[in-house]
Amino acid sequence: MTESPEIPQTQTGGAKPKTAGRPRNEGVRRAILQAAYAILVEQGLADFTIEAVALKSGVARTTIYRWWPTKGVLAMESFLEAFRPQLAYVHTDNAAEDFRNLINSLVNTLSGPAGKIAASVVAEGQRDAETRRLFVEAFSEPLRQESTRLIRKGLEQGRFREDLDISLVLDAAVGAIYLRLLLCLPIDPTWSSSLSVTLLLGIERG
Amino acid sequence: MTESPEIPQTQTGGAKPKTAGRPRNEGVRRAILQAAYAILVEQGLADFTIEAVALKSGVARTTIYRWWPTKGVLAMESFLEAFRPQLAYVHTDNAAEDFRNLINSLVNTLSGPAGKIAASVVAEGQRDAETRRLFVEAFSEPLRQESTRLIRKGLEQGRFREDLDISLVLDAAVGAIYLRLLLCLPIDPTWSSSLSVTLLLGIERG
Amino acid sequence: MTESPEIPQTQTGGAKPKTAGRPRNEGVRRAILQAAYAILVEQGLADFTIEAVALKSGVARTTIYRWWPTKGVLAMESFLEAFRPQLAYVHTDNAAEDFRNLINSLVNTLSGPAGKIAASVVAEGQRDAETRRLFVEAFSEPLRQESTRLIRKGLEQGRFREDLDISLVLDAAVGAIYLRLLLCLPIDPTWSSSLSVTLLLGIERG
Amino acid sequence: MTESPEIPQTQTGGAKPKTAGRPRNEGVRRAILQAAYAILVEQGLADFTIEAVALKSGVARTTIYRWWPTKGVLAMESFLEAFRPQLAYVHTDNAAEDFRNLINSLVNTLSGPAGKIAASVVAEGQRDAETRRLFVEAFSEPLRQESTRLIRKGLEQGRFREDLDISLVLDAAVGAIYLRLLLCLPIDPTWSSSLSVTLLLGIERG
DNA sequence: GCCTAAACGAGACGGTACGTCCGGTCTTATG
DNA sequence: CATAAGACCGGACGTACCGTCTCGTTTAGGC
DSSP states (O other): OBOOOSOOOSSOOSSOOOOOSOOOOHHHHHHHHHHHHHHHHHTOGGGOOHHHHHHHHTOOHHHHHHHOSSHHHHHHHHHHHHHGGGOBOOOOSOHHHHHHHHHHHHHHHHTSHHHHHHHHHHHHHHHOHHHHHHHIIIIIHHHHHHHHHHHHHHHHTTOBOTTOOHHHHHHHHHHHHHHHHHTTOOOOHHHHHHHHHHHHHHHBOO | OOOOOSOOOSSOOSSOOOOSSSOOOHHHHHHHHHHHHHHHHHTOGGGOOHHHHHHHHTOOHHHHHHHOSSHHHHHHHHHHHHHGGGOOOOOOSOHHHHHHHHHHHHHHHHTSHHHHHHHHHHHHHHHOHHHHHHHIIIIIHHHHHHHHHHHHHHHHTTOBOTTOOHHHHHHHHHHHHHHHHHTTOOOOHHHHHHHHHHHHHHHBOO | OOOOOSOOOSSOOSSOOOOSSSOOOHHHHHHHHHHHHHHHHHTOGGGOOHHHHHHHHTOOHHHHHHHOSSHHHHHHHHHHHHHGGGOOOOOOSOHHHHHHHHHHHHHHHHTSHHHHHHHHHHHHHHHOHHHHHHHIIIIIHHHHHHHHHHHHHHHHTTOBOTTOOHHHHHHHHHHHHHHHHHTTOOOOHHHHHHHHHHHHHHHBOO | OOOOOSOOOSSOOSSOOOOSSSOOOHHHHHHHHHHHHHHHHHTOGGGOOHHHHHHHHTOOHHHHHHHOSSHHHHHHHHHHHHHGGGOOOOOOSOHHHHHHHHHHHHHHHHTSHHHHHHHHHHHHHTTOHHHHHHHIIIIIHHHHHHHHHHHHHHHHTTOBOTTOOHHHHHHHHHHHHHHHHHTTOOOOHHHHHHHHHHHHHHHBOO
16 A cells, blocks of 8 residues: 655645635645755755745745745655655565565665655755754654554564564664665665665564 | 774875975864864754854964865864774674674764764765765775675674675664764664664574 | 036936836945945045945945946946036036136036045046946046037137147046046145136137 | 156165175066066056966065065056156257157157056055055156256246246146046047147247 | 735845955975 | 965955845735
8 A cells, every 4th residue: 555644734734725815826836846856856955045946946036935944844845745655555464575565665766866855855954953853753753653563563473583673673774775875875676675685684583 | 903994184194294385284274173073063064164163263264265175075074083083993703792892883983973073974965976975985985894894704704694795784784873863863872782783683693 | 507417327217116026225225325435535445345335334245246246336326426416517608717617616526525536436447447438438428528518619609729629628627637636636726727727728719 | 868867766776785695686576577567568457466476477475575565566666667768858949849759758658558557556556655655756756847847948948938837737738648548548649749739839928 | 896815926135155366474495 | 585385364355045025916705
């Protein structure tokens, strides 16, 4: 099942706006997020300025400021927009297989453009605590919880070591990906499967 | 043995300068590096500007520009200056023990101020390729090579799995540390030893 | 008649602004021009920096750059602003008298603060061709044309030598003033009337 | 007779230096003055920096500072060096003729490179009083005195109006030249002779 | 239809930091 | 001493963005 759980929305999520006045232009919102995404992917963090996003999206600078408090939050939201549909949390009755699939899916996604954005968001998070918090809450934690659930299943099935430190396994798995992402080291499918194999060596019951 | 291998020096390494003209003022160099370090540790990347470094160190802005092409390189050098003496590569006849020690030493160092600097440098590396390159070459790679040597010893001793993907183990170990560093998650000795234990599970011969 | 002919305006001359966006703050514009004027008069060209003008006027440096491309143009405009209302082109039926009045009016004006500005603008014009051009077009030429008209009248009236080289007379008259201005030699009413007398000796019909 | 009276020398004027230590290198002095001259003529006041002069002359910056307190003084001296030999003060028994010759000689000289330097020095004199003073004392005044002498002769000979304001005639003559120089208006031999003719109209006895 | 209120575009403005150019002063080595 | 070389401090430059502000214009829903 593909799913994207508990991700907070910046935009008005639910029912009818109800409020008076001109309603928010959804096209403008998308244009901004896409421009942000494109700049981050094609040019990089250094060229990611509100000015540039405004120019590229053809939107007034003030409109961006109206909806996003900082660059980091904008980057984060454009990351989520692009990333959310891609990650697969599959649950079969083989936990090891599921774990492999999860890692592969994650690596697959992050080895593409989404990875560049993720790295940018993390970097921006070093300047701005709010961005960091958002990244952890809206992306890192949900991913972690879902993965934890998956590993627990393996434990219950008796396939995984019962003394396993789940949190640490996830640190190692995700950390390895971030490391290569941030240092611009190559990430290919070979590496990916090698990662799950190596990790499973320490995870699966001897 | 404590050792710091192959790290390129910015300052004139060896004998007599011999060059004409007023010699470089070593005190000024140190003042700049210390100011950079202090700002990064106490205030963070957002306040790390050449302007601020100049102010804090009491040195003219132009003098900083004379020696460091970008903020990233300056951050990197101030990181190395502070980090170099701290990391221990110990070689005993017990490879697993050595590995544990290496991880602990690395975590110890990076859980302190040096870790904040490292995170800043990595973040800055997302803006500027030169900074990233420098970080990899002057810090990441040497560390990796030394660690690889250490693990190879374990392989030769027959203690470690012979099908081990060394590079990947290092990705996982170091990546886990960076991950927590960059997301400002707590890193304590318990976590540290737990990390080596978990990794060794996948490393040591069943 | 007092008149100020054909001087190009920087600000929107006529009707409705009509333009979108926040309208230009006229007070800011005046503050800048006045500060520039004051610095040139009280401190001189050496202290006339954009920085100083910004400080004195209490306006952001960038705002100055938004409207004036160079210091010279700023100096020039502040000169015009202050000078324009002061010069009198009087036309009676006595051309000699008119000429005398013109010279006196010019000397009067330029022996005050406006003269210091004029000298500064001319000096700045040695560094920057645009400033020079502006001075010639917006000040020198209009003055010259008006004076030429006046002298022509004297020719038509038969009061002035018919072989008179008008341009040259103006070179001599205006040049004499600039000379003393630029060399900081005293300019007083006595000198002024002496100037018109001497020049008229060569102008009027024997 | 060609002559250059009372011009103060910056460099060691006369006899033997006698002093201990390495003697001043005359070649260096010339190289600096020539470089200064060349820059002023070919590039203009804006590019006339100590830095540029040092570069062009192949001399260390400090050497320039040792001998010339300011750029203005350097420009002035390089002007004098180049100008001095060119001006002719001829005395015949025809004062009008002499006057014409003087004007022509002056215009001739100043319509070439020397004129650009003169304009630069005058401009620089607006920033720095010392430069202005030097220009007046070392160039303007001597020229004025010599010219005054010449005109007095005409008065004594009864050729010139006895109520002539000599100083003012000179203001007009020299001022006219400066005016065109500073505004970069063309100065040609026709204009030159026209100038003396026009001025003589007001000078010579009716 | 008119009114109200918010969205949006446009651009002025006060700021901060950038990276550079020069100006002066100094320190050291060499001639 | 004179000169070369170059480090250093400092002021100003002109630029890029930032975030805020003040306008005018547009676009809905509610009266």
